[in-house]
Structures are given as structure tokens and as C-alpha cells.
Amino acid sequence: SQKIEQNSEALNIQEGKTATLTCNYTNYSPAYLQWYRQDPGRGPVFLLLIRENEKEKRKERLKVTFDTTLKQSLFHITASQPADSATYLCALGSGNQFYFGTGTSLTVIP
């Protein structure tokens, strides 16, 4: 069965630095990959989608890369702010089926 791993359970960085989160997967060939943000006690909120034929996607301070050879996606938040503190989930999908990673908790320290 498919396996999705996100780097370290928690990541702490200084305000203004770039946060880099990793999503690795095995036993799966997703057609697309999505990143979500989840705050405590809330449902996930969609951030970015990248398809298998795309290498990189950007949205404001966010950047996502997708390497189907390495089976890895990197999620970058540049010029991080304390308000970026949350749990970030990657989700792999094909058709209508989604599989979520366990998430990485990011804390941006002022």
C-alpha cells in the first residue's frame, strides 16, 4: 500500500527565514499532489496543487516542487511569519482518491 512520510513531526524556525517541509512517498504514482494548512481544531485549508507533469508552482510566499523520480515534494514558505505557524499536510491523489501525510507542525518564532 502507499506510504507518505512528512519530515520531522515538528519544525521550529526563526521569523524571516525560509521554512522547507518535505513529503516523500512510496508505492504510489500520484497524478497530483496538494498541500494543506491545518490549524488546531479546524479542518484543512487548501494551499497549492501541483500535477505530475509540473516541476514547480508558486503562490505569493509559497513554493512547491514535485519530483516524480525522487518521489518527493518540497514545500517552501519564504520570509516566514509567526502567523504561518500551523500543521502542514501533503496529500497525494489520483482521480478522486486522496491520501494524506501525517503532517509537519511548523512554529515560526518571532
Place this chain on the structure above:
Amino acid sequence: GAVVSQHPSWVICKSGTSVKIECRSLDFQATTMFWYRQFPKQSLMLMATSNEGSKATYEQGVEKDKFLINHASLTLSTLTVTSAHPEDSSFYICATEVRGIRNQPQHFGDGTRLSIL
């Protein structure tokens, strides 16, 4: 504004009670709705896919008789946890997919925290 409304947000009840959770799509008609469960510090696990006007499709290991799903209209799906027990305590989240558009991101509700005493 919110695209998906989930109600209630928190339920505490005694063991053996049945609990109904509603998921409403506010801005569009949702042919398909998804129900997830999330335990503390774990990821979302898909329980079932609810299709308007037909039976839900359950993931392996999810008891269809315990988790009853009804998707009677394009804007409402309900999940009923029947005869809930403490091990059913979890965070239940619904999500919708826009009709006819594949591979689009899912819109999630804010979840229902279910605590069974």
C-alpha cells in the same frame, strides 16, 4: 467565506448513543462528499465517499453499519455514528469536491470533535 459547513462542532455523549453529524455545501452543488477521521497527532484517514443519490463507498476496515452515511441532496451529507463507544472518540471532518471538476482541491468543513464518555 465558508464553503462547507459542518455541524455540530463538538459533541460529548454517553456510550451507546447515536450521533449525527451534518455536512453542508454552501456555495455549490456537491455530487461527492468525503468523510474523514483524524486521531490526535495523526493524519486524516478517509472513511467513506458519499455520492448523492446512491450508496456510499466505504474504505477497507470501516464498518458501514456503524457509520451510516446519507447523501440525499446535492448540498447535504450526514454521518451517523451508531451506538458510539469511547474508541469512536475522534475528530470527524467532511469535505466536498466540486461537481464535474476532477483533481480539484477538496473543501473541508471545520470538523466535529466527538467525545464518548
